[in-house]
Amino acid sequence: MPHDHHDHDHPHALLPPDPALRVKALESLLTAKGLIDPAALDVIIDTYAHKIGPQNGARVVARAWADPGFREALLEDATAVVSKLGFYGRQGEHIVAVENTDDVHNVVVCTLCSCYPWPLLGIPPGWYKSDAYRARVVREPRAVLAEFGVTLPEGQSVRVWDSTAEVRYLVIPQRPEGTEGWDEEALLPLITRDSMIGTGLAKAPA
Amino acid sequence: MSRVHDMGGRFGDGPVVPEPQDALVFDESWHGRALAVTLACGALGRWNLDISRHARESLSPKDYMRFSYYEKWLAGLADLLVSRGVVTEEELAGGVVSRSNLAERVLRTDAVAGVLAKGGPADRPGPAPAFAVGQRVRTRHPARNVFVPGGHTRLPGYAAGVEGTVLRCHGAHVLPDSHAHDLGEQPEPLYTVVFDAGALWGAPERAGDEVTCDLWQSYLEPL
Structure with missing residues (x-):
């Protein structure tokens, strides 16, 4: 029962519990599906960390x-x-x-x-x-x-x-x-x- | 009727602990990734802002309270990706991944600045306002979505059934109660309504203090 502290009715419980690993798992999945460009994420982060x-x-x-x-x-x-x-x-x-x-x-x-x-x-x-x-x-x-x-x-x-x-x-x-x-x-x-x-x-x- | 996110006025939370004003915007690197992956997925066009807010509000109270801010975002995003048919539960669980037919919509680096600058205005052509600035109104009671039981609404519970005064009219805006549930934009006049703290809380911290909410016309009735 690796995820038994999450609500099982929700799909998010299928992801790893550690948040840093969760985002990594989502990012890898979405990149493999062709739905995100990791370089575009870098641009978004840079925008809000340094420009706006x-x-x-x-x-x-x-x-x-x-x-x-x-x-x-x-x-x-x-x-x-x-x-x-x-x-x-x-x-x-x-x-x-x-x-x-x-x-x-x-x-x-x-x-x-x-x-x-x-x-x-x-x-x-x-x-x-x-x-x-x-x-x-x-x-x-x-x-x-x-x-x-x-x-x-x-x-x-x-x-x-x-x-x-x-x-x-x-x-x-x-x-x-x-x-x-x-x-x-x-x-x-x-x-x-x-x-x-x-x-x-x-x-x-x- | 309420959901866990609707916490305005709640008792029992401890002090607010302000970070220094020069603290990092993203104090852990995964926070920035969580924000960015959420924005990038939003750009695929499979849901709107009201749908994504409702996804976070629909977390179980236990998860909502346990999760940190960006954990809520990630959980809401994962749930949306599945419910909107963008990824499968098998893929989310680490199974075999197939390429998406939405891939042509992927947000590219050279499009980021344009997407962020363009925003997503919520004003629309719509009905003329029924209430004038200065008019007294009463809010819906209880605060609820009249289309979908337990659905999304932006009338906070603490301001339900309370008398207030129209302070501003913002023209017609997309109605979140319908937009969050694929029931169309149904634009309505949006107002800033000001409430006396005594009307909201009974015993206000100081007489004469006020709270405002931005409320759609169907949330309000004339007095």
Whole structure:
């Protein structure tokens, strides 16, 4: 009974239990059937490991901070605006930008799976896909934010966006004080991935 | 009615443990392979995104909870490959492999960038919205697929039967409840509906906090 810890009603139980061996077995099978090209897998991995990531979203946020016209257009139709920057694509077909203010702090989750704006932020981090985050952030966002070291003022309400359709959300964090007059390039390093999900704030200037 | 993936609001999970922001995208090399093989198989065109989500949700609760994230992807993929007739159980179990007649659709290296950039938009021409921004609505109760018992739906259980306010309308989008079960796209107006935390949880963490969900028109009734 080599696979007796898996559910036997499902074909996946036929694969080896060790995940690294599972993927290897699937890859070998699909390659032998002519259904995948292993070199194409390398290209996909390289794309998401090195080319598409939070640097894209940070570019959008920095420009929104530095350019009021851009910010207005982004809040009006983010899909069109980020497309012009080349940030359209898989898991980012319908983008909405939501802006943090003194009155409201936005946080993004996908309670049902792991929806995330790939072209802007890349592949989601492990915690975003974790049961604890998915289960808890809708019910007790402030307790979850505290686990990220973030405490919000009592006067600021929280709005949690549960990504239950194909709309993907980008949080525009509040621009840190002391950055008046800074240009886009200077602002860029202050923008963290977590600040664009809402579990972090932008960095204060050093 | 619920499935194991529908965990929003659940009690009992421990703290969220954030990795450093500069952690590797794929912290084990097989994670990247699992993602890539899943995307490459999707490009064969034998299923859509809603079908693949439903495959992961259909894992037994025991497997769903035991598996790490990419193990769920691999299990969902293996189950889909068999249920959609792409590979046989014998092949999956290590038996004799025959070449697929889908091989001409294989995703080649030079096509990857184009496929990822093209994406798969879900908006479609469809009916005009019945609800206006600012209108009060109530969500379906219980959260369920009305076409297929136990089928795919995107109304989370925690937001079932709750009153909220239409915040945005996104035009008509493919309905996952039908699309996940080969019942067509049946596009419907999609709305962002905002709920008061008190309406969702009874005792909210802080009065005035809110949660939004993106919900299709048939999930909603006017108040």
